[in-house]
Amino acid sequence: MAMSEPNFAVGVAPPSALSASGNGKPVEYKRIYVWELPVRAYHWINAIALTLLCVTGYLIGAPIRAFYAAEAYQQFWFGWVRFIHFVCAFVYVFNFLARLYWGFVGNKYSHWNAFFPLKKSQQKEILDVIKTDVLEVQMHMPVSTGHNALAGLIYFGTFLAFVFQTITGFALYSSMSSSWLPRMFTWIVPLMGGESGVRFWHHTFLWFFVTFVIVHVYLAFYHDYIEGRGTVSSIIGGWKFDRADKSGK
Ligand code: HEM
Numbered sequence: 001m002a003m004s005e006p007n008f009a010v011g012v013a014p015p016s017a018l019s020a021s022g023n024g025k026p027v028e029y030k031r032i033y034v035w036e037l038p039v040r041a042y043h044w045i046n047a048i049a050l051t052l053l054c055v056t057g058y059l060i061g062a063p064i065r066a067f068y069a070a071e072a073y074q075q076f077w078f079g080w081v082r083f084i085h086f087v088c089a090f091v092y093v094f095n096f097l098a099r100l101y102w103g104f105v106g107n108k109y110s111h112w113n114a115f116f117p118l119k120k121s122q123q124k125e126i127l128d129v130i131k132t133d134v135l136e137v138q139m140h141m142p143v144s145t146g147h148n149a150l151a152g153l154i155y156f157g158t159f160l161a162f163v164f165q166t167i168t169g170f171a172l173y174s175s176m177s178s179s180w181l182p183r184m185f186t187w188i189v190p191l192m193g194g195e196s197g198v199r200f201w202h203h204t205f206l207w208f209f210v211t212f213v214i215v216h217v218y219l220a221f222y223h224d225y226i227e228g229r230g231t232v233s234s235i236i237g238g239w240k241f242d243r244a245d246k247s248g249k
């Protein structure tokens with residue numbers, strides 16, 4: 001049930017454009033619809049929810065004492081912080097489940113197997129990315145149209161962290177709620193050495209997400225600049241550009 005590609009005939013930009021290559025000769029580029037609407041919607045809902053979860057989570061762990069100047073009954077700011085945390089938690093979890101579903105019905109770029117380097121070509125690409133972008137001992141490599149294999153693997157690691165944070169989050173929530181969803185996670189609390197253990201790990205993973213976001217946003221701009229294929233705008237509009245003389249994976 002992959003989504004159909006938007007039609008070029010209806011007044012949008014042509015599928016190819018001419019630009020100058022390093023030696024001054026024009027190079028033809030083709031436009032490829034990579035990130036379908038559900039992937040882009042997932043991305044930005046996740047980005048907003050996760051940012052709010054990090055900020056409100058941090059405030060829950062380290063409340064701002066100056067706000068306690070008024071009497072407790074005259075203020076509700078901490079209540080709002082927790083409320084936003086819980087609303088975003090539900091949005092973030094169901095959004096993630098929708099993305100998992102899309103990994104089975106979406107196009108090849110969003111398919112679940114783009115996140116696991118099971119093919120020889122993906123394993124080779126991981127080495128290429130490390131040599132080119134991390135160690136800088138190699139100048140060029142063929143670039144993937146969708147996620148490169150290393151990025152895909154790191155996203156998979158992030159998805160595991162999403163699951164961990166969801167489990168520990170609902171385990172903390174289970175003592176404050178009688179609804180069936182959080183109650184399913186009650187058994188996690190004794191397993192992690194009580195509420196303080198769960199809270200410790202839930203808090204520690206905050207810093208994993210903060211690190212991921214900083215590196216991720218930097219790399220999005222880095223690849224946009226180095227490759228000149230519209231990486232940043234692709235997660236907004238869905239399109240990337242590939243040289244027409246390359247096969248494009
Ligand atoms: C990636 C997403 C998330 C991040 C970064 C995050 C971060 C945090 C942090 C840093 C705390 C404070 C812990 C402390 O006391 O030091 C916290 C508290 C909490 N979080 Fe999350 N959280 C996330 C997702 C979730 C989810 C999915 C749930 C599920 C309901 C959840 C439920 C809770 C609960 C119940 C508390 C304790 C609130 C309280 O005792 O007032 N969190 N979170």
Ligand code: HEM
Pocket residue numbers: 039042043046047048050051099110146147148151155158213216217220221231232233234235
């Ligand atoms: C809290 C902030 C963010 C989080 C948690 C986040 C997370 C993610 C995740 C999980 C993916 C994989 C998407 C999938 O296949 O389902 C992704 C892809 C992507 N994100 Fe973000 N993102 C954030 C912010 C941003 C921002 C601000 C930008 C742009 C400046 C950006 C640009 C991209 C791009 C271009 C891709 C596709 C990357 C590729 O070609 O491999 N992200 N992001």
